[in-house]
Amino acid sequence: MGEQSGTRHRFVTPAEMQVEHLPWGPHEWLCRPGLTEASRLQLVRVRMPPGTGHAFHRHPSLEEVIYVIEGRAEQWVGRVRRDLGPGDIAHIPADEVHATYNAGDSTLVFLAILSPAASDGPAVVDVSREEPWASLRASTGGTP
Amino acid sequence: MGEQSGTRHRFVTPAEMQVEHLPWGPHEWLCRPGLTEASRLQLVRVRMPPGTGHAFHRHPSLEEVIYVIEGRAEQWVGRVRRDLGPGDIAHIPADEVHATYNAGDSTLVFLAILSPAASDGPAVVDVSREEPWASLRASTGGTP
Numbered sequence: 511m512g513e514q515s516g517t518r519h520r521f522v523t524p525a526e527m528q529v530e531h532l533p534w535g536p537h538e539w540l541c542r543p544g545l546t547e548a549s550r551l552q553l554v555r556v557r558m559p560p561g562t563g564h565a566f567h568r569h570p571s572l573e574e575v576i577y578v579i580e581g582r583a584e585q586w587v588g589r590v591r592r593d594l595g596p597g598d599i600a601h602i603p604a605d606e607v608h609a610t611y612n613a614g615d616s617t618l619v620f621l622a623i624l625s626p627a628a629s630d631g632p633a634v635v636d637v638s639r640e641e642p643w644a645s646l647r648a649s650t651g652g653t654p
Numbered sequence: 655m656g657e658q659s660g661t662r663h664r665f666v667t668p669a670e671m672q673v674e675h676l677p678w679g680p681h682e683w684l685c686r687p688g689l690t691e692a693s694r695l696q697l698v699r700v701r702m703p704p705g706t707g708h709a710f711h712r713h714p715s716l717e718e719v720i721y722v723i724e725g726r727a728e729q730w731v732g733r734v735r736r737d738l739g740p741g742d743i744a745h746i747p748a749d750e751v752h753a754t755y756n757a758g759d760s761t762l763v764f765l766a767i768l769s770p771a772a773s774d775g776p777a778v779v780d781v782s783r784e785e786p787w788a789s790l791r792a793s794t795g796g797t798p
Contacts, residue, residue, distance in 0.1 A: 520734060551745075598665065
């Protein structure tokens with residue numbers, strides 16, 4: 511692995527990236543432990559099909575930034591919704607509940623940036639069946 | 655500031671971003687302390703004109719990922735050069751010397767992701783006049 515003396519990549523292109531298949535679209539890992547020498551940074555590019563989303567969840571010990579590359583995102587941070595387009599971001603402090611849905615008719619492509627690169631305890635906690643999150647989209651005009 | 659109870663933004667679009675003008679192009683800050691509640695993540699989008707670059711430097715206590723959005727980057731990590739296109743990344747462990755130049759005829763647009771969001775001591779140390787960095791590009795066929 512890697513072009514130089516280390517055992518991990520300094521450069522990651524489609525030839526090196528690691529693809530994970532999740533219900534809300536393929537996740538193309540570009541930076542994480544095992545792929546790079548990541549200590550503080552994780553980077554994954556998500557290709558979210560129309561009609562899908564990653565429902566309300568939180569990362570107890572990971573701070574996150576969402577960066578939209580293509581398409582439209584219905585982005586929630588806490589109880590606040592904003593629709594984001596290419597070049598827009600959302601910042602999600604550690605443990606804050608958030609969700610991302612595809613708000614358009616084409617694939618939504620976005621980067622999820624997480625820090626640090628590893629954590630004790632669960633990386634993700636699903637709260638989508640708990641209130642107020644379970645009924646939040648319906649109560650604000652979104653699809654439940 | 656901010657759409658919700660806090661004093662910092664959860665969403666950053668061109669209306670909120672902070673632009674810093676440097677010799678190698680405008681830096682559009684999307685996440686950093688003062689703009690968001692950033693603790694572990696900094697994100698800046700750089701628009702680097704043809705013929706310019708950010709010469710060899712290191713961040714003593716910041717880990718970094720470069721993500722190319724548009725154009726071609728001549729990216730150095732240590733003594734290794736790779737030309738990167740849209741969607742490719744470079745991972746730069748803390749304190750590792752690196753440089754980015756525009757390798758094309760159009761504006762190079764890339765994201766620089768840094769962690770943590772603040773650090774003791776200097777954020778950047780310029781080593782571009784020290785060897786081997788001062789003559790590295792010339793010795794490998796690049797423009798000095």
